[in-house]
Amino acid sequence: MKRRTVLMGGAAATLSLSMGARAVLAQEGPLKVGFIYVGPVGDGGWTYQHDVGRLEMVEAIGADKVETVFQESVPEGPDAERAITQMVLGGAKLIFTTSFGYMDPTINVAAKFPDVKFEHATGYKRADNVSTYDSRFYEGRAVIGTIAGRMTKSNKIGYIGSFPIPEVIQGINSSFLHAKKVNPAVELSVVWAFTWFDPAKEADAAKALIDQGVDVIIQHTDSTAPHAEAQKTPGVITFGQASDMSAFAPSPRVASIIDNWGPYYTKRVQAVLDGSWKSEGTWGGMKDGHVLIGPITEAVPAEVKAEAEKMIADITAGTYHPFTGPINKQDGSVWLADGVVATDEELSGLNFYVEGIVGDIPS
Known part of the structure; x- marks a missing residue:
């Protein structure tokens, strides 16, 4: 390509x-x-x-x-x-x-x-x-967080962060919340790479997490290096980021978040051609076809795959939002009361971890 x-x-x-x-x-x-x-x-x-x-x-x-x-x-x-x-x-x-x-x-x-x-x-x-x-990448991370929480044997999940911007913090929180929901014993460790694309740094981050006993790695960086590093340690699983990264399936890559930009690019270019283009903000998710989950491999137990597929269906239908209370902030204070859904404004400025995540967000 x-x-x-x-x-x-x-x-x-x-x-x-x-x-x-x-x-x-x-x-x-x-x-x-x-x-x-x-x-x-x-x-x-x-x-x-x-x-x-x-x-x-x-x-x-x-x-x-x-x-x-x-x-x-x-x-x-x-x-x-x-x-x-x-x-x-x-x-x-x-x-x-x-x-x-x-x-x-x-x-x-x-x-x-x-x-x-x-x-x-x-x-x-x-x-x-x-x-x-x-x-709305956080929708996809709710799905892979669920798979991660079900599949970890060490109860230790690692997350490779790029930069501490709201998009990445959304992903960390969503992944942890949904892993914790299905496995209360789960712990999450975050390593910040401070890069979008640097295979060497990403591989080093994956190795550091594996050395800590992590057996699930979620990444918010762009290369396939974390998958290659995970292949060296049997039992570690990973998830494709932005694209399917299917070269590493069926293991360690067991599923993926796919960013589906083609329909948006087609729509906006056509708008220029027909004179209807105007300045606006678009934040699409699963229901819009902007966020997809790649094939879930046979490495994932059937019942876990079914659970993930139901979550995809519910998010797509609009009957479930990944940030629905009760959710507390890291310091234990209430962020979202029971049944309350985070607003787009809250999510677009998200700058804190949820309760249960250890560590600080770099300034």
């Missing part, structure tokens, strides 16, 4: 911003759509799955109507602003920036090019020409 598209550069990159804006407006032919990726398209996880979505969008709309360009492994920060600007100067009229750390660079470039449309993944800042989109 790995493909490379060469971005227009050179002389185009030396144009002034005003000339670039006029060039964008004057362009004819297929709509040029750009993608900025935080990792390589071959990472097997987050970026790979975004690129799958890009290709699905082109197939759905037609290569005669849309042309795509992308730049991979763009660091979050000033480098992102330069990459986004170059993409605009190359003629892109719609740009998807696919990582949280691209938020301010996207807003900054958008202010200079009001006639170009931007879509930022997992952020919260919008403008007239900037939309945001995200998925």
Whole structure:
């Protein structure tokens, strides 16, 4: 699936911003759509799955109507602003920036090019020409947390965190709450890698957790390195992150969370083509088809698989929300009373662990 598209550069990159804006407006032919990726398209996880979505969008709309360009492994920060600007100067009229750390660079470039449309993944800042989109990954983590709680023999589950942002904290809390619900003896250990994609660091984090006696590893990082490390220790299981990571099935990878971006990309590109695009925020989940659970392997007992499938059905139907009280904060104070469901506002700013998780969230 790995493909490379060469971005227009050179002389185009030396144009002034005003000339670039006029060039964008004057362009004819297929709509040029750009993608900025935080990792390589071959990472097997987050970026790979975004690129799958890009290709699905082109197939759905037609290569005669849309042309795509992308730049991979763009660091979050000033480098992102330069990459986004170059993409605009190359003629892109719609740009998807696919990582949280691209938020301010996207807003900054958008202010200079009001006639170009931007879509930022997992952020919260919008403008007239900037939309945001995200998925309710915590729904998938409720499912894998349930499987993890049922399958652990050591009662020790490990979680590899990337950065302490609300999305990741949601995932940690959801995984633990649902593991604890089916196995009150469960303990959760979190190791922060402070990276989205670094196979060496991710493997080291997995090894450190296994050395602590963990026999289930959940990750919120993008490479398959934790699975490869887990293969070295019989009895350790893992879960695919962002994509299916099926190369490691049936074990250690026993299920996965799949980010399904294709339908969203198709919808938003079509909106630009038909003139209906507007700035908005989208937070889709299982019911929208944004979050999928990959095949649950035969390594999972039949009764556990059935329990997981029921949870998927209930979340999809809207009859169950993973953050439904009673839930206390880590310090024992009440967060959600019995039957109360967390609001989107609460979840989007989540900055604390729930009761039972040991350790501090890095500042």
